[in-house]
Amino acid sequence: MNLAMLAQGTQAVRTAFPTAKPVVGLILGSGWRATATAFEMQGRLDYCAIPGLGRPTVAGHDGALLWGTCSGLETFVFLGRRHWYEGAGWESVAFPIYLLKTFGASLVVLTNAAGGIRADLTPGTLMVIDDHINAMGAHLLVGPHDACWGARFPDLTQVYDADLRRRMDRAAECLGHPLAHGVYLATSGPTYETPAEIRAFRAWGADAVGMSTVPEALLAHAAGLRVGALSFIANRAAGLGNRPLVHEEITAAAYSAAPVMSRLLQELWKELAK
Template sequence: MEKEYLESISKAAAYLKDKGMEKPVVGLILGSGLGELAEEATNPVAIPYENIPGFPVSTVEGHAGQLVYGELGGKMVLAMQGRFHFYEGYALEDVTFPVRVMKALGIETLVVTNAAGGVNTSFNPGDLMIITDHVNFTGVNPLIGKNDPEVGPRFTDMTEAYDKGYQQLIRECAQSNGLEIKEGVYFGLTGPTYETPAEIRMIRTMGGDAVGMSTVPEVIVAKHAGLKVAGISCITNYAAGMQSNLNHNEVVEVTTRVKESFKSLVKDFVAKV
């Protein structure tokens, strides 16, 4: 890890502290159409990404592109309204930069959310899925390169990428909110194309339940940084070959439809974590 990169993390963290973002304990990465949760925070401080030193800028529709700090479920949280993707042309160290900054600010728990295509034939658009594990099928890894042992280990254990205790807590929160929740393995690819029907058949054969273009790099870096991770996917469509065509408008439309269930689930989880 280059010295300049470590300095840029410190610089961003110092800037955010100066803006009043003190001692957050939970970080939230809110995917396509799911960013509205950040607006539930009380006494929020919102800073556009372009104002934060070293931060990339989100270019995807359905991503507000700001960092929101405030109280949610009785805890101080840092919520990303929109994330960065490898397919936008960013290096993985830029995609995962916000996770490093959140860690520098003191978070202990990272909640990752995303919009995903349903590969499991028992899933339907609008379902919420606990991510129990993932497959990194991007062909890249954000930890490639020099390693600083003060930041994290050279070889990061991914045995429990998504904390098992957190998975159980999400199940309990879903039950208390009267929500049916699915569980499964998130299969990460680079995008920006949607998968072919043949690729989806391969993913299903290889044990994938949902497919998407984000999340995996952030979770790898979170584990490297010693954070505990919880993951929730919103199944927004049937994957390729399971419906007539795929488009991003449908993704935003379905997340809008289920946002109240999603918000109540995550708020309850944050309160109890």
């Protein structure tokens, strides 16, 4: 991984936001962009102005770093994420975590849109990620080790912070909108899964499937940040529904739930501020 490029991108952010001291990072996945309204913004920087990051190529990912606050917590909000399948290398995926660590943030909340495998994970459900399965066929920590990412062989017994998961549940209880919990499986994409793969993933213990989140979670945990993650179940996984999977329909489903997701993040930030 090109750390010099990541450092160059970090300097660009420091120049744009010279007084920023984020405590929390939030990466908004497919369909989550409207939730940024929960934050009082102090600045915006397009990804294309940040070396090592670049503009996302996927619909539903705007490509901007927002600097704002919610419940008094200074936050870097990543409006859209880069995916490994876009072909820009691991640097673009790793940059948000590198930036948060360099700026001294202590935790990151990751979001995504996912396909439901478990029977009760129907479209519209919000799921707290308790654990994950990495089926991407690649790992962003492969290569020469750098101490900024923590130990050479990170322990993954508890990637997703238990206290953050409890706070997510309490935030949802305030809204009368209980959250599901489950295991998220990540593939490399960009193809959706086959029905046979979904049957295999279910046998492995996966409850939901997507193409992101796991790399950032691994890196953040290894680097010493507390990690929380939420999936919006936008569709039933391949072979479990009655229609083909279309990205635009999946993001549209997430957009329709934006009011609930925004209120959930507002309540979660109140919990984080306690």
